[in-house]
Amino acid sequence: MSEELGITVKKDEDISEWYQQVVLKAKLADYSPVKGxxxxxxxxxxxxxxxxxxxxxxxxExxxxxxxxxxxxxxxxxxxxxxxxEGFxxxxxxxxxxxxxxxxxxxxIRPTSETIMYEMFSKWVKSYRDLPLRVNQWCNVVRWETKMTKPFLRGREFLWHEGHTAHETREEAEEEMRWAIEWYRRISEELLAVPVVVGRKTESDKFAGADITMAIEALMPDGKALQMGTSHLLGQNFSKPFEIRFLGRDEKNHFVWQTSWGISTRMLGGMVLLHGDDRGMVFPPRVAPIQAVIIPIGFEKVPEVLEKARELKALLEGEGLRIRLDERKEYTPGFKFNEWELMGVPLRIELGPRDLKEGKMVLVRRNSGEKSSAEFSDTGAVKDALEGIQQDLLNSARELMKERTAEVEELEELKEVLEERKWAIINHCGREECEREIEAKVTGGPRVIPEEGGEPSGGCIGCGKKAAYRVYWARSY
Amino acid sequence: MSEELGITVKKDEDISEWYQQVVLKAKLADYSPVKGxxxxxxxxxxxxxxxxxxxxxxxxExxxxxxxxxxxxxxxxxxxxxxxxEGFxxxxxxxxxxxxxxxxxxxxIRPTSETIMYEMFSKWVKSYRDLPLRVNQWCNVVRWETKMTKPFLRGREFLWHEGHTAHETREEAEEEMRWAIEWYRRISEELLAVPVVVGRKTESDKFAGADITMAIEALMPDGKALQMGTSHLLGQNFSKPFEIRFLGRDEKNHFVWQTSWGISTRMLGGMVLLHGDDRGMVFPPRVAPIQAVIIPIGFEKVPEVLEKARELKALLEGEGLRIRLDERKEYTPGFKFNEWELMGVPLRIELGPRDLKEGKMVLVRRNSGEKSSAEFSDTGAVKDALEGIQQDLLNSARELMKERTAEVEELEELKEVLEERKWAIINHCGREECEREIEAKVTGGPRVIPEEGGEPSGGCIGCGKKAAYRVYWARSY
Structure with a gap:
């Protein structure tokens, strides 16, 4: 692979340019003729x-x-x-x-579907027997961003799913909101290996029309926070104007209590930013389009290598793994190594005449470069390696998050911490105007009030008054 | 279930009103606040x-x-x-x-994506090594119909998938077009139990920009034809204006040969029209949202019935079946029977105290009303019943198609046949103006030139000149 085919800038030096190269060259996305x-x-x-x-x-389920x-x-x-x-x-x-x-x-063009869905909910819901109502759709949405767009992270159209539910009681709706955000945490951490903080948004930052917005936020390598998903308790803010009423168990009419929640292709941006490296993309194995690539070596001279490589492919696919065999004759193994590293395939399996003789295969991990040898046809070794990579990626990201999180008590310190590409946990009084004043003095803004943040001790970082909560503060995507 | 909840019109008497009731009442679709x-x-x-x-x-694959x-x-x-x-x-x-x-x-708003895709193909394809290129998307498309719309059958927005491929040779592209239409035939017949004729469109009727359009056409109970899917050989009609060129094995530049193909939610309309009956929807088991509903009888008095019903549900779900257990206490079994029949669930499983004593369950087939008894927990019997229903639906539809297809040699006869709610096979010369003249005299139009239609014998039904092919003629959705 020639120089230009690879990534030409280091992640540490220009993460923005690096990100765009990885997204494009690893064939995650391409720019379209429609701006944004x-x-x-x-x-x-x-x-x-x-x-x-x-x-x-x-x-x-x-x-x-x-x-x-x-x-x-x-x-x-x-x-x-x-x-x-007003919000949209x-x-x-x-x-x-x-x-x-x-x-x-x-x-x-729908920016989100609350209004059109709830118009229908008012037709569909008559009695408590129709509740809870749980509706989801997987679709595209359009938001005409005027800020600089970036593949996956900010664009004028994206794919998402949006869940919308209606319940008899506020308690039930609140539980539903928490159910969804917990699944988003699992998707982010268990599939994408992107650790997150779970919490609720401050008043100024919540969804237009919600009582409570919960979010999962991930720390990116540049110290910015990325919102990976949200879940809203809408209360009765929509059921009243849309007249979504039900005959209750008490034989009286009530307005339903609602939630909505969604995740989008934005999540993919977080995965790239966090796991990619100077050689290109690194996919967490559980979501990798190709989990392992088999590179047969010297098969032009020893045709048996190719035969065995095909046998191995079938064997691994039989175990439900996503495998690519690179049989191309016009490229050298070295070229192929580089190309599949760029493409982010988590595991490379090399198979040459010598390995064959010894009944072995060589496994090379994309994230660490670690090489190991395994018995040919030991599918368990391949699975273990993939699972190991998945865990290593999550652990590294957790490590990064720990290193880059600072508890901060003074505004000056907050400024420094943000400049060091970290995010901060601060005490805050909870007043919007105080939030605005801090924003005027430092970069970034409030991200989430963590679920497991503990009680604030001491005064608000902005005004010194009694703190209402601890909140993450960071620049954000 | 009260009268109004059920279907209030007979399929035979007013198929249009019947269809709309089934679609709405069986919760396949609902009208939206946006017309069409x-x-x-x-x-x-x-x-x-x-x-x-x-x-x-x-x-x-x-x-x-x-x-x-x-x-x-x-x-x-x-x-x-x-x-x-011009076409769109x-x-x-x-x-x-x-x-x-x-x-x-x-x-x-995309009515189809040829143009935006091919703009990108011209960037992605450089050499024969990049071919064949096969791209698909599952998405929504918008076509602002001005004719009367009907759920699934004709609407201003629908869901579809669109496959687009680029090849080195015309032969390869033609093979691809046939590959896709054969899969569409399988989807229609094997999943939806909707038999089809596979063939190619006449010149006047093909896709805007295609060299050849192949289609699958199904006969509906009202004698109209419904196009269930299409596959196009685009030739080089797009590769030239979009400049999709590749360096060939001969080291010269060539334009690619292309295909595109798609099926949409329109297919669902055909399935409803063909299989529904006066009591409501009938789902082919392979695609049924709920394949079997368990109705426990007398469980208020004999709680064990409910326990066993739950056990049965778990057992059947363990076999990968989609099962609903109707535990509602506020409705009688008779009400539930009617409701789930309306909803189209192909198999009902009744479980009462007496069945329990005998270690049995009762299976009732939605399509025929046929009742049979099976050992409780005989999951094989449930699977066999479902497979039997699937085949019966396909066979009945094939029977209908046979009965309603007439080979016709004279225009007068064609007129009669169309009035009898059949479709016809005619000989035609292949000239567009002759097609127009026939259309002026009878209802309907050419549907497809069947793949296995045999050679025409005798003259064109319109002008008497030598026939070029046999073609299906019918009114259509």
């Missing part, structure tokens, strides 16, 4: 599909039913909940023409 | 997911890579292939505003 949008290529889609394959059955709602939301419907509309309107793409005919009412 | 669009509800989505779960791995392309296509790009643009422009929804800002160039 991307094409998700097969290496990106495969990860999104792995997330879906893990999460969709868990939702169904929980009683969630998949639906598909229209892309278009009439303006009048989007406006029904005022705060929600600057980013809405509007359809105004169909064929050569102007439309009577312009149609928003 | 629907909400696909869980019973509809589950079928679409079953199709995806069957077809997606087969595509991957064949080397197809899933991608996701932007929803938006700039007008200039959509225009690049003139015939294609009357139905395009246009985005002209983002937030409060008018866009410099209006953006089409």
């Amino acid at each position: 949008t991307i094409i998700i290529r097969w290496q990106g889609m495969a990860v999104w599909e792995a997330i879906r394959n893990f999460w969709d059955p868990a939702m169904k 929980h009683g969630v039913e998949n639906h598909y709602f229209p892309l278009f939301i009439p303006e009048s419907l989007l406006k029904r909940e005022a705060e929600h509309f 309107t600057p980013e809405v793409a509007w359809v105004t023409m169909a064929g050569e005919t102007p439309l009577d009412e312009r149609l928003a | 669009t629907i909400i696909i509800r869980w019973q509809g989505m589950a079928v679409w997911e079953a199709i995806r779960n069957f077809w997606d791995p087969a595509m991957k 064949h080397g197809v890579e899933n991608h996701y392309f932007p929803l938006f296509i700039p007008e200039s790009l959509l225009k690049r292939e003139a015939e294609h643009f 422009t009357p139905e395009v929804a246009w985005v002209t505003m983002a937030g409060e800002t008018p866009l410099d160039e209006r953006l089409a």
